[in-house]
Amino acid sequence: MADLTPTPDNPGLHVSKHSVYAPANGSYACRCGETQQAKGDESVRDLVTGWTDHRAACTGRKGQ
Template identity: 65%
Template structure:
């Protein structure tokens, strides 16, 4: 299986939840250099929302790309 964890060379967002009773885990790395990790369903949800609003796709919107 391929490791999908983001790195500075392959920025992005990775979320895992191995089972319904296990806490979610997430990590994000943006091409601008910002990084974040989270553990727990609510914290990972906030990480995803923050990354989506302020990094990754948001950088493309700022540059006039959709």
């Protein structure tokens, strides 16, 4: 399986939770260069909200 970690060249959101008892992990990367990571269920929920908000407000790629 390919690495699912998002990068500015391969942007997106990745969330994982290996079991009900394990904390969630998440990361996102945007084409503009912004990246974020979070660990823990509540922090990952905030990360998803942040990704959604960023995508709505993002003006484009870094350096353009």
